[in-house]
Amino acid sequence: MHNVTRPFPWLHRLVALALVAMLAACASGPNANPRDPLEPFNRGMTDVNDAVDSAVLKPVATVYRDITPDPVRTGVNNFFQNLGDVWSFINATLQLRPREAAENFLRFNVNTVFGVAGLFDVASDMGLERTRLDFGQTLGRWGVPSGPYLVLPLFGPSSIRDAAGFSIESRGDLVQGLSDIPMRNSLYVLRAVETRANLLRATNLLEGAALDKYSFTRDLYLQRRESQIEDLKDKGIGLKDDAE
8 A cells, every 4th residue: 555655665765775785885896986986886777777768768758859849848847846946945944045945935836826836937037046955965065975976776876965865855755745646657757758858968968978978977976066065065055057
């Protein structure tokens, strides 16, 4: 019965997976990258993710991008971004960022009420900026180290800290709270396809530019996250969309 109400229970076991992967680090060679002691595991998981992406996600996302009118895609993206504003509000509050917390709280309410459940981004037109904050950043803000680099099933680049944050946020996902299971699963799929469609151009550029796509992606992810955490600690500011 528990698995019926939670159609993807494995999402909540990502932390357990991370801990298992940490134990695998002892099998890594002496020349392992100190930030990536789990490299054999991570490269294997990357190969699995790439295979799934090539066979399913990328083709579906390409068709979705090509046949879906831009206004519809904008509305879909706005809807899911609006749901994300709830967690940004929570994380801004936990990080003691009153301005970002207030802006994201107002954004969610304005767009939900006046933007037809978030399909229209009325809040941005009013000058309310979106600040993207996740629980991994919150943990980093209060000094929790990132831990080893970790590639998650389907979700890709992460770290032990960020995987823990993702697991916590997945439990509070507003889509998961829907009681209509077919609708909930449809929204899961739509969100995954929309997210992948937004990454098509970046993926094509990466595949054409990187000699070792794995190392390039790992280093880019770790540098970006480190920069974000340092911004939170040193500058006392939130992370705007254009900083991503």
